[in-house]
Amino acid sequence: MPTPLWITATPPAPHGELHIGHLAGPYVAADVLARFLRADGRPVLFTTGTADHAVSVQERALRTGRKPAEVAEGYHAAITADWRRSGITFDRIVQPRQDSGYTRWVQDLFVRLHAEGVIAPRARLLPYCEPCDRWLYGARVTGGCPHCGVTGAGGVCRTCAWPNDCGDLLEPSCDRCGTAARLRRCRRLYLPLEPFRETLADYWNTLDLPPRLAALCESLIEDGLPDVAVGYPGDWGIAVPVDDFADHRIDACFESAAMQLFGHASRDEPWPERTVHFCGFGHAFCHAVLLPALLLAQGVKLPQDFHVNEGFRIQAGADEVWALDLLTEFGSDTLRRHVLAARPVGRDTTFxxxxxxxxxxxxxxxxxxxxxxxxxxxxxxxxxxxxxxxxxxxxxxxxxxxxxxxxxxxxxxxxxxxxxxxxxxxxxxxxxxxxxxxxxxxxxxxxxxxxxxxxxxxxxxxxxxxxxxxxxxxxxxxxxxxxxxxxxxxxxxxxxxxxxLAAPAAGTRLDPPSGPVFGF
Missing domain, CATH: 1.10.730.10 (Isoleucyl-tRNA Synthetase; Domain 1)
Incomplete structure (x- = not known):
């Protein structure tokens, strides 16, 4: 029996409910492919998870006076419920704080890469907020992307998909109090990608990448692959299992890539012959750069396809459009049909x-x-x-x-x-x-x-x-x-x-529903 085709969709951060952009992005489209292939008799493994340890989860908890774990667990439940209402049928949804063996698996991967020299320490500048007395990274910091100039958070720019080291942000400030950040030297662990230059370049050349993603990968090769921070000083997330970094936590982007691997590897089955990743362009770096690097570091060269969507924007001045509200009003048939017909391919689409x-x-x-x-x-x-x-x-x-x-x-x-x-x-x-x-x-x-x-x-x-x-x-x-x-x-x-294309057997008594067949 052939190994299942592995389909993944970006793990969302459970700091809020799903909105219309999530459904228009990776999730409904990936479910369509999975359903078609299953009906055709092809084995499929369709996985995702929730990025419980994203910095945005902790920031949401601070704003609402709750514990980060409560925020993560509450919104995980809401997100998975919205997936079910939308008819999205995952074979596995990784829940980092609940799945047995998950933390140990991620830490073991981290330790292995550190022991092999794939992960190494560096001392770099990192924004610091003196009034809040905390280091700024991820959703904690706001500033201009050093590559495209668009204002956003630290880590990976959601507009151009280039990674930033937080200290590279233009005019960084604390997202909590708005104070301009000071840059301080901070010793952290990094995954330098430049040693993977030749293998990544050869690997990308074997793939039929979407043009915008291909342009990103070629630009990274041309400009020099960055050192990617894989840990930060903090108290939320998986502890970095390396001496001298006990007060650091594993970075959310690294964990997101590792989570995808856990969704398959923890089944103790052979790697598939092919995998398909669905993600928004703003998450493409984790899927197309960091995840292959983690695989290549372990000697695994896995053919991958990428379906990358652009943004599904909300009209200026409008409130966020939540998936649950639209599902309640329009039903899954109507909403799925609409987000597929309006799918943001190659350019942003406005809801x-x-x-x-x-x-x-x-x-x-x-x-x-x-x-x-x-x-x-x-x-x-x-x-x-x-x-x-x-x-x-x-x-x-x-x-x-x-x-x-x-x-x-x-x-x-x-x-x-x-x-x-x-x-x-x-x-x-x-x-x-x-x-x-x-x-x-x-x-x-x-x-x-x-x-x-x-x-x-x-x-x-x-x-x-x-x-x-x-x-x-x-x-x-x-x-x-x-x-x-x-x-x-x-x-x-x-x-x-x-x-x-065959009618029911002659003499079959039809049983039409009292209401609409499609939608409601």
Missing amino acids: DRDHLARARQVLDGTWNGWLSRLFAAVREESSGLVPQVLPGGAGWDVHLRRMNRGVAELREAYSLDSFDPRRAVAMLDEIVRSTDDFGHVNAHERRRPHRDGRHLAPLVAELSVAAALTAWARPVMPEGADRLAAALRIAPGGPVDEDA
């Missing part, structure tokens, strides 16, 4: 509530409208039973050829090497619209003065398309697809192929 409302209108007016008319026609013309005739009707041969071409394009949009969920949504809409047109044209058969049963064949033809959608649409809208399968009394979740 527009009107566009989300129009997505619901398409499902209500086109998808559910067609299915309601189809179920009503079967009830009126065949007592709610699937007619005992072959599919047919005016234009059916042409429509069937279109459906077969359509599913071929749909498979291409779902497939690993040509993954394009925006195209998948467009193809599904076209399939439904053209089938709705086919149904309207053939509805006039019922008006013939002398009925000879020919009006039933188009209904069976439409039912065959409806049955196909229980498989074809399931990666995008699993809730509605399963509801449709129940209405047709067929098993859900089949492969996305031509064989799905």
Whole structure:
């Protein structure tokens, strides 16, 4: 049996709930690919986690008067609940503070890399806030990125994805009190990437990187790979297991990369032949640079694919748009369909509530409208039973050829090497619209003065398309697809192929839901 394809999605920091940008970024898209491959019979391991030890978690705790562990555990529960409501089905979600053996595994990796000289001490400048009497790093510090100039936090710039050493920030200040920081020398542990120059360059050359990510990697090679800080003085997170650094904690970016490895390696299975990473561009450094470096340091050269999304922005002046609120109002089908159709590929996308409302209108007016008319026609013309005739009707041969071409394009949009969920949504809409047109044209058969049963064949033809959608649409809208399968009394979740285009067995009594099939 082949080793499972390993799909990862960026572990979010549990300092708040999921917002619309998270769903539009890695999570729904990765779930679409995982669902398609599973239905196709390919073994898949789909993993993520929550970055419980991110500095932002501790900062949220300080602002709200809570303990960091309470913040991490509370928002972990909220985030995983939102994933479930969104229909996102991970095989494993790493929870650092709960998973047995996690801390020891990360520390053992750290010790091993330190013993091999991959991790080494350096004395560098680090911002310090005198009024707060604390070192500033990660979410504790705000300043201009030394590479792109955009204001952000320390560590990795979420705009250009270049790492900074915090002391390199332009005009750094304390995020808590706003005081301008002083730069002090601080001895920390680093992972110098320059020794990996040749192996990383060769490795990246073997991958089909997205152009913006390729430009980042080539620029890093051109300008000189940085030394990446992997520990900071602090009291939140996993303790650095190296003498003289007992009061330091492992950096969140290093831990995020290690967490991805733990999600697979802790299963004690062979490394997969291929892995696919889904992440926002602002997290690309951890996935495309640091994670491969950790693997290469252990002698593992793992073919990797990257699906990198840009930002899904909120309109200026608008409040944050939380996933839970939208799921409650629109449901998972509508929200998944919308974030896939509006997926920020190659450029930032701005969330527009009107566009989300129009997505619901398409499902209500086109998808559910067609299915309601189809179920009503079967009830009126065949007592709610699937007619005992072959599919047919005016234009059916042409429509069937279109459906077969359509599913071929749909498979291409779902497939690993040509993954394009925006195209998948467009193809599904076209399939439904053209089938709705086919149904309207053939509805006039019922008006013939002398009925000879020919009006039933188009209904069976439409039912065959409806049955196909229980498989074809399931990666995008699993809730509605399963509801449709129940209405047709067929098993859900089949492969996305031509064989799905088969009506339920003749004589099957349909059981349409009392409400909409897709969305609500």
